[in-house]
Amino acid sequence: MSTRAAAILVLEDGRTFHGEAYGAVGETFGEGVFNTAMTGYQETLTDPSYHGQVVVQTAPQIGNTGINDEDDESDHIRVAGYVINDPSHIRSNWRSTRGLEDTLAQQGVVGICGVDTRALTRHLREHGAMRVGISSESTDVAALAERVRHSPGMEGANLVDRVTTEEKYVVGPDEPPRYTVAALDLGIKRNTPRRLAERGVETHVFPAHTGVDELLSVEPDAVFLSNGPGDPATAEVQVATTVELLRRGVPVFGICFGNQILGRALGLETFKLAYGHRGINQPVLDRHTEKVEVTAHNHGFALRMPDAAATDGGEFDPTAHLGPTPTFQTEFGEVEVSHVCLNDNVVEGLTCRDVPAFSVQYHPEAAAGPHDADYLFDRLVQLIDTHKGAHHHA
Known part of the structure; x- marks a missing residue:
């Protein structure tokens, strides 16, 4: 050697x-x-x-x-x-x-x-x-x-532009698609469109700075906000786009960086974690099912809990997840903190009760990694079906 x-x-x-x-x-x-x-x-x-x-x-x-x-x-x-x-x-x-x-x-x-x-x-x-x-x-x-x-730090770093696709592309299932999703590429992983394709979804992947009208030009059933690098506090363009999508009633699903974008669009702040969550063994409580999922993470920033709970510098309360589901009011109605990390009470997911939008901080497309969270892609399909049904009966 x-x-x-x-x-x-x-x-x-x-x-x-x-x-x-x-x-x-x-x-x-x-x-x-x-x-x-x-x-x-x-x-x-x-x-x-x-x-x-x-x-x-x-x-x-x-x-x-x-x-x-x-x-x-x-x-x-x-x-x-x-x-x-x-x-x-x-x-x-x-x-x-x-x-x-x-x-x-x-x-x-x-x-x-x-x-x-x-x-x-x-x-x-x-x-x-x-x-x-x-x-x-x-x-x-x-x-x-x-x-x-003298090298740059991660706080204040706008890195989305360095990883996003330059041109729109499409990933679809082998069979004729049942659904169409427009994905905003903030640093998307290849396995996400593959997971969606398994559920009959054709994914149109757009560059990070794509505007609402262009996203909606493919007549998507939902818009997906992907994972990505850098400080979410710098993502003003994507936050503004998400606000407009919510105002138009378009179903939205975000993961990781996309969770932080949705959270900011709903009025929450972000902050830098001391050393972040990275790996494939993070325990997250899904408050909808009361199940604990072992999940894959890669994030150095997080959403600040709406009640400024312990993670933001206070003392960690290991029983915080046993209380009522935290909710907060927004321009778009009531929103709940649907998922929480059991290691440190970090916000791991949001669900809007009055508009069709939800997000998680972790990776349901995990590979390698546990598949506990794979159901979240099914939840997106259910959200689309429910939204379509509501419009059909309206």
């Missing part, structure tokens, strides 16, 4: 980790975050929501299933950098076509291996996600630390 170049990782608070180059040799900067998933590194790497982030994998060994041609969530790797402990020396999977490290190198993604990722993750949990730099060109810690402190 070829000798690896020495590499360093420096956090903005000065904490330093030494390792070896993994992937491309070079230098990179981004927000350091950790992902607790034990599987699915290919989907993580190609998820547009990770744009601008240096991802730390907490799973001890990475690369053992290689890379295949089917599981990419977009057309290239999106992370700003990659941090692992033990790089697998072999790849073993019947679908594997190439190695992970070679793929990272080919796409110019700078990474580091041989890092104590448990210690790094614990540091980020205790001190919060922060800017980080990786270099395999120089091991000058002081110089890299200075560049880290």
